[in-house]
Amino acid sequence: MTEIKDNLLLDAQSLHKHFAVGRRSSLLQRLAGRARPVSQLHAVDDVSIAVARGETVGLVGESGCGKSTLVRLLTRLLDLTDGSIRLNGEEIGHLPARQFGRSAYRPRIQMVFQDATDSLNPRFTAFTAIADPIRRLRPLSHMQLKQRVEDLATMCGLPVELLSRFPHQLSGGQKARVGIARAIAVEPDLLILDEPTAALDVSVQVVILQLLDDIKTRLGMSYLFVSHDLNVVRLLCDRVMVMYLGKIVESGPAEAVFRNPAHPYTKALLSAIPHFEPGHTVPRLRITGEPRSPIDPSPTVCRFYGRCPNGKPTCEASMPTLQTVGTEHAVACHFPLTASQIEDIA
Incomplete structure (x- = not known):
């Protein structure tokens, strides 16, 4: 950084x-x-973005x-x-x-x-x-x-x-x-x-x-x-920023984000990429429900709450901010996914 x-x-x-x-x-x-x-x-x-x-x-x-x-x-x-x-x-x-x-x-x-x-x-x-x-x-x-x-x-x-x-x-x-x-x-x-x-x-x-x-x-x-x-x-x-309903939910070096997505929405996007190799299977993280309305949204509720398969009451009580989870890798999630969680939740 x-x-x-x-x-x-x-x-x-x-x-x-x-x-x-x-x-x-x-x-x-x-x-x-x-x-x-x-x-x-x-x-x-409240979006911040930098380009070198x-x-x-x-x-x-x-x-x-x-x-x-x-x-x-x-x-x-x-x-x-x-x-x-x-x-x-x-x-x-x-x-x-x-x-x-x-x-x-x-x-x-x-x-x-x-x-x-x-x-x-x-x-x-x-x-x-x-x-x-x-x-x-x-x-x-x-x-x-x-x-x-x-x-x-x-x-x-x-x-x-x-x-x-x-x-x-x-x-x-x-x-x-x-x-x-x-x-x-x-x-x-x-x-x-x-x-x-x-x-x-x-x-x-x-x-x-x-x-x-x-x-x-x-x-x-x-x-x-x-x-x-x-x-x-x-x-x-070189770097990737993931946007959802007007906010950046994850950012970091492209390889880090693609290899270890920490936000459930990023994981859902990446799991939807088609793969055509014979015998190649990728665990899918499916999201259901409708997106929240961007009109007068609550300042305290996570924008992904209600669709997130890992959502908890904390997500409705406090808006997550970008927090570092790795070298130059940040995620706006109270409960960022680890590698084991990604497999469990997929």
Whole structure:
């Protein structure tokens, strides 16, 4: 952990993002003193995350747990409800999202979106899509811009002759390459990848993942990699963070988390990974019940309580916080699993 602290690129502490839900009170109700309280959806609730220079951090969790909201806070596409975000030691969390887009910090954090088709302007050619952030953030002459775009296309494996095409004229893999080239065009320090291969065929996914690994090595960037594919996370990431209903429930070196998951939710996720080796069996930890509501959640009840097969009254009386269970390995659980407990409970 000391090495990470000494080499921090991104340091986000106690991030909160709440969305107002429900019907607001009318003017007459407010004047009469009968205003209804507005409920709050806690999409991200007291999350801290750090990324070191040259590191790849994986963020995993089921749909709706708050991963996409978290990465949009980190890229400053959404305003914080509360918390601090420091980039290279400089506070950027206080800047409103609109103001951040015009600041000198914008080139340093870029994002590859989940669906390349939706993230590309249908009226922009591939050339214009890649050139647009350069024009806005790193002005170059016409010839320099043309050369830069062609170099980026070549780096990402996109034939230069395709740069004149519109998104509907490109395949899924080609659109993904345009999105990656656009994101690295201004040479960011941190690239956030929000499930970049989710909409691609399996054969194309492998090629894109190899491309991302090559680009990271070549440009020396840091990655925050969001994915549902745990095998990919284990292969590409140095550290892993597991998110559940707006909170980080486990974090640590990828190999430590995958070999010895300490949180029952992490164990359930890992036990769901399919294995195709003949005769290979993996004990399954099955979770039942429905997730707790993220709207006005109790501050004292563990978010996983009610679905956790190892839940006890303590979990309903006190919210667990991240506690160290190994070298740089932490878990938010009152009763973290040991190797023997994992076998017993599976």
